[in-house]
Amino acid sequence: MHFSEETVIVQTYGKIFFYCLLTGLVRLFANPADPWWNPAWHYRAEININTAVVNQTGKVNVDFSALGLPSQLDPNSIRVVKSDGVTLLAKQEFTDSIYNNLTDAVNNNRGEVKFIIEDPGTVRYYLYYDTLANGPKSALASSYVINGNFEHSTGSLPTGWVTGQLSIGVNQPNKEVHPVAGEGTTVTVADNSYGTATVANTAHTGRNFFVEGYRDRQESGNLSEQVWIEKSFSVPASAPGNLTFWFRVQGWDQATSNTVYDRARITVNGTIINPTTLNINNVNLNIFTQAYGKKSLYTQYGDAGWTQATLNLAPYAGTTITVRISFLFASDNISRTWQLVDDMEWSIKAATLGVQERLPQMSVTKHSCVIRDPANGLLHPKRIPGATIRYAIEVSNIGASPAQNVIVNDTLSAHFDYASIRNLQILNGACNCLGVASASNNPAPGTGNGVHPIKLNFGTVAGGSLSAPTKKCGYFEVDLL
Numbered sequence: 001m002h003f004s005e006e007t008v009i010v011q012t013y014g015k016i017f018f019y020c021l022l023t024g025l026v027r028l029f030a031n032p033a034d035p036w037w038n039p040a041w042h043y044r045a046e047i048n049i050n051t052a053v054v055n056q057t058g059k060v061n062v063d064f065s066a067l068g069l070p071s072q073l074d075p076n077s078i079r080v081v082k083s084d085g086v087t088l089l090a091k092q093e094f095t096d097s098i099y100n101n102l103t104d105a106v107n108n109n110r111g112e113v114k115f116i117i118e119d120p121g122t123v124r125y126y127l128y129y130d131t132l133a134n135g136p137k138s139a140l141a142s143s144y145v146i147n148g149n150f151e152h153s154t155g156s157l158p159t160g161w162v163t164g165q166l167s168i169g170v171n172q173p174n175k176e177v178h179p180v181a182g183e184g185t186t187v188t189v190a191d192n193s194y195g196t197a198t199v200a201n202t203a204h205t206g207r208n209f210f211v212e213g214y215r216d217r218q219e220s221g222n223l224s225e226q227v228w229i230e231k232s233f234s235v236p237a238s239a240p241g242n243l244t245f246w247f248r249v250q251g252w253d254q255a256t257s258n259t260v261y262d263r264a265r266i267t268v269n270g271t272i273i274n275p276t277t278l279n280i281n282n283v284n285l286n287i288f289t290q291a292y293g294k295k296s297l298y299t300q301y302g303d304a305g306w307t308q309a310t311l312n313l314a315p316y317a318g319t320t321i322t323v324r325i326s327f328l329f330a331s332d333n334i335s336r337t338w339q340l341v342d343d344m345e346w347s348i349k350a351a352t353l354g355v356q357e358r359l360p361q362m363s364v365t366k367h368s369c370v371i372r373d374p375a376n377g378l379l380h381p382k383r384i385p386g387a388t389i390r391y392a393i394e395v396s397n398i399g400a401s402p403a404q405n406v407i408v409n410d411t412l413s414a415h416f417d418y419a420s421i422r423n424l425q426i427l428n429g430a431c432n433c434l435g436v437a438s439a440s441n442n443p444a445p446g447t448g449n450g451v452h453p454i455k456l457n458f459g460t461v462a463g464g465s466l467s468a469p470t471k472k473c474g475y476f477e478v479d480l481l
Contacts, residue, residue, distance in 0.1 A: 034083045034085060034126070035084065035085025036085060036359055036360070036401075037079070037081045037085045037086070037126065037128055038079075038128070039359060040130075040134075040135070040137070041077065041079070041128045041129070041130050041137075041359070042130050042131070042134050042358060042359045043069060043128070043129050043130055043131075043356055043357065043358055043359070044126045044127060044128045044129070044356075044357050044359075045062075045067055045126070045127050045353045045354050045355065045357065046124055046125075046126060046127075046353065046354030046355075046357075047060060047080065047113075047124070047125040047126065047127050047351050047352075047353060047354075048122075048123070048124055048351065048352050048353075048354060049117065049122070049123040049124075049125075049349060049351045049352075050122055051121070051122075051239075052117050052119065052120055052121060052122070052349060053117065053120060053236040053237065053238050053239050053349070054117060054118060054119065054120055054236060054237070055116060055117065055233075055234045055235065055236040055237075055347065056116075056117045056236050056239065056241070056347045056348070056349040057114055057115070057116060057117070057146070057345055057346060057347050057348050057349060058080075058113075058115045058116070058117050058125075058349050058351045059112070059113070059114050059345075059348050059349065059350060059351065060112075060113050060127075060351040060352070060353055061099055061100050061110070061111075061112055061113075062110060062111060062112075062113055062127065062353065063099075063109065063110040064109045064110060064129060065109040066110075067353070067355070067356040068355075068356040069109060069129070069131060069356070070131065071131045071132070071133050072107070072109065072131060072132045072133070073107075073109045073129060073130075073131060073132070074129070074130050074131060074132045074134075074136055074137055075094060075096045075106075075107070075111070076136065076137045076138060076139040076140075077128070077129050077130040077137040078092075078094035078113065078127070078128070078129050079092070079127070079128040079129075079140070080092040080113065080115045080125055080126070080127055080128075081126050081128055082118075082119070082125055082126075083124045083125065083126060088144075089115045089116065089118055089125065090116065090118070090144065091115060091116035091145070091146050092113070092114065092115035092116070092140070092144055092145075092146075093113070093114050093115075093140075093144065093145045093146050093147065093151075093152055094111055094112070094113050095111050095112045095113075095114070095149060095151045095152070095206060096111040097111070097151055097205075097206040097207050098111060098112045098149065098151070098205050098206045099111055099112060100112075101205060102205060103203070103205050103206055103207075113127060114146055114345070115146075116146065117349060142154060142159050142160075145159060145160055147159050147160040147161070148231070148245075148343065148344035148345050148346075149203075149205065149206055149208070149343050149344075149345075150177050150203075150206075150208040150209055150342060151206045151207060151208050153177040153208055155177070156176035156177045156178070156180055157176070157177065158176070158177050158210055158229060160231065161229050161230065161231050162229070162230050162231070162232075163175045163176075163212075163228065163229050163230075164227070164228050164229075164230070165225070165226060165227045165228070166225070166226040166227075167223040167224055167225050167226060168221075168223070168225050168227075169219065169220035169221020169222075169223050169225070169333075170220045170221060171214070171217040171218055171219065172217060173212070173213055173214050173217070173225060173227045173338075174211040174212060174213055174214065174215050174216055174217075174227075174338055175210075175212050175227050175228075175229065176210070176211060177208050177209070177210055177211075178201065178208070178209060178210070178340075179201055179207075179208075183201055184201065185201055185202050186198050186199060186200060186201050187199050187201045187215075189215055189216075189251075189336060191218070191301075191334070191335060191336045192218050192333070192334065193252075193334040193335065194252050194298075194300075194301070194334070194335065195301075197301035199215070199250055199301075199303070200248075200250070200303060203342050204246040204248075204306045204340075204342040204343050205342070205343055206342075208342075209340050209341065209342040210229055210340065210341040210342065211339075211340055211341075212228065212229055212325070212326075212327045212339055212341065213227060213251070213262070213329075213336075213337055213338025213339055214251075214329065214336045214338055215250070215251070215336060215338040218333060218336060219329060219332070219333045219334075219336070220333055221333070222331050222332060222333060223329075223331055224328070224329060224330070224331045225328070225329040226326055226327070226328050226329070227326065227327050228324050228325060228326035228327070229324070229325055230322050230323060230324035230325070231322070231323055231344065232320060232321065232322040232323075233320065233321065233346065234319075234320045235313050235316045235317055235318065235319055235321060235346070235347065236317065236318070236347050237317055237318035238317065238318075239347075239349075240313035240314055240316065240317045240347055241313060241346065241347040241348060241349075242310050242311060242312055242313055242346070242347075243310070243311040243313055243323065243344065243345070243346040243347075244308055244309065244310050244311075244343075244344070244345060244346070245308070245309055245325070245341060245342070245343060245344035245345075246306050246307065246308050246309075246341070246342045246343045247264065247306070247307055247309060247325070247339055247340065247341050247342075248303070248304060248305060248306045248307065248339065248340040248342075249264065249284075249285065249292075249293060249294050249302075249303075249304040249307075249337070249338075249339050250294075250301075250302070250303045250337070250338055250340065251294065251301065251302070251335065251336050251337030252298055252299070252300065252301055252302070252335035252336055252337060253293075253294065253329075253330065253334075253335035253336075254286070254293060254295060254296060254297060254298050254302075255285075255286045255288070255291060255292060255293020255294060255295075256286065257288060257291075258288045258289060258290040258291045259290075259291075260330065261293065261298065261330045261335075262293055262294070262327070262328070262329050262330060262335065262337035263288075263291040263292065263293035263327070263328055264291060264292050264293060264325070264326065264327050264328075264339050265290060265291050265325075265326045265327075265328060266278070266309070266311075266323070266324070266325055266326075267323075267326070268311070268316065268321050268322070268323055268324075269321055269322055270322075270324075272290050273311065274289050274290065275287050275288065275289070275290070275291065275292045275309070276288075276289060277311075277312075278309040278310055278311060279308070279309070279310040280292060280307060280308075280309050281307070282304055282305065282307040283295075284296070284302065284303075284304040284305065285307065291328070293337075294337065298334075298335045306340075311323075313346060313347060323344075325339075325341055327339050355400075356400065357400055357401040357463075358399040358400040358401060358463075359399050359401065360397055360399040360401050360402065360403035360461075360463070361397065361398045362395055362396065362397055362399075362403055362406070362461070363395070363396045363398070363469075364393060364394065364395050364396075364408070365393070365394040365396070366391065366392070366393050366394075367391075367392055367431070367433060368389050368390065368391045368392065368433065369389070369390050369392070369433040369434050370382060370383050370387050370388070370389055370390075371388050371389075371390050371434070371477070372387065372388045373386060373387035374386040374387070383480065384480070385480055385481060386479060386480060387479065387480050388420075388477055388478070388479050389416075389477065389478055389479070390423075390433055390434075390436075390475060390476070390477045391410075391475065391476055391477075391478070392431035392432075392433040392436075392473055392475055393408055393410070393431070393456060393473065393474045393475075394430060394431040394471055394472070394473045394474075395408065395458055395461055395471065395472050395473075395474070396461075396464070396469040396470065396471045397461045397462065397463060397464050397469060397470045397471075398464050398465060398466045398469045399463055399464070400463045400464075400465070401463050402460050402461065402462050402463050403460065403461045403463075404459075404460045405459070405460075406457075406458035406459065406460070406461050406472075407445075407446075407455060407456070407457055407458070408455070408458065408474060409453055409454070409455050410453060410454040410455075410456070410476075411452075411453040411454075412452060412453070412454070412478065414481075415480060415481055416478045416479065416480060416481060417478065417479045417480070417481050418450070418452040418478075419450050420450075420477075420478055420479035421449060421450055421451065421452060421476060421477070421478050422438075422440070422449045422450070422476070422477050422478075423438040423439060423440055423449075423475065423476060423477045424441075424442035424446060424447065424448065424449070424454065424456065424474070424475070424476045425439045425440060425441045425442060425474070425475050426442060426443070426446075426456065426457065426458055426459070426472060426473070426474050426475075427472065427473050427474075427475070428471075428472055428473075429471055429472070429473065430471045430473060431473035431475075432473075433475075436473075436475055438477065442456060442457060442474070442476075443459065444457065445457060456474035456476070458472045458474060
């Protein structure tokens, strides 16, 4: 692109390229205090964690409007990145439908961010995000999600979990994420022996949950069926905390012992966990040493309601475990019974957010003035051969974040006497081409007199705003051939 010597303004996010007819190629380079992960993302905020332990689950609720986001959040834009500006955390997710552990409306600029901590001690990560107005971003691949809340599932498949079943007859059990297409907040379930019930079909929090058991189909084959869902993860070596999940037993059949009738079971690495140690508090449940289940008689539909289970992870510190949540059935074909599962999380570590930072938004303005010529001296000098031209290059930052290592490279055309390059200086504030006094103060790695191409080192340009940009001006003088 070619321009006349009129003022040229180019907006940039990190780097500018433009040509001026007489002065050639100018390049501006700028870096924020911590490297900016991707200049296509316009906003970030620090995530700060004290006494972090590797493999803890970092958790922070974010109100992006309160941070200062000016318009609609792009929920696909959320990224958690290390302070090196390069490394995305391997496990992370943003849940738009949950805020402060409660179901929340989507598309309201707030939600829950979770990530698996990868560094110990005092940790600083960055939360990157953007508005839809700045162009939609692609969602993270499904391999990144934790999905303990089932909100990041692929349709009815529980992404990040493993499901299984054993001794199943012709009719397949439920083992999928709900609600599925066509379902509302309730569904009608008809048992072949004990009538019909209107059944709650809502998550503990958010929109999605997992169903395991015989709800939508009747048992068949007079077998002792089993169905399960399981998740594997690494427990922190210290401060492992607890694993929690929520469940809801619904249906007709009851549990009367560890082994009789329809019941739920929890195992870790294949070892049965005693439910009486899981702090389950629900008068609608029978809780035994190896199982739990519905208390009311099998002839009556019952809903135990959402209930939390808590497992102490201290015995598993520093190991990788597989937690399986199973539902087991009596060898009959009556009394449909099932369990909803939702909101599993473990080793939670609270994190705090810093202020919103905006990508350094640098503009550059270049203009010139004639300060003397061989015929007229300083009085009304003209742009003629031998004239001295002073160039003024103004850099401006309207982003909230400081831009560090701001460098302008200027390659002059062949119309200039390169050996005459002199008086390179950097001053704070807007440019004043005719009003500035000649001086030399261009800091390293900026160039000096007689060196071409010219490099002006502006150092750090503090953050500013659209109404009050931070400006610096770089000057140099050169003679026309």
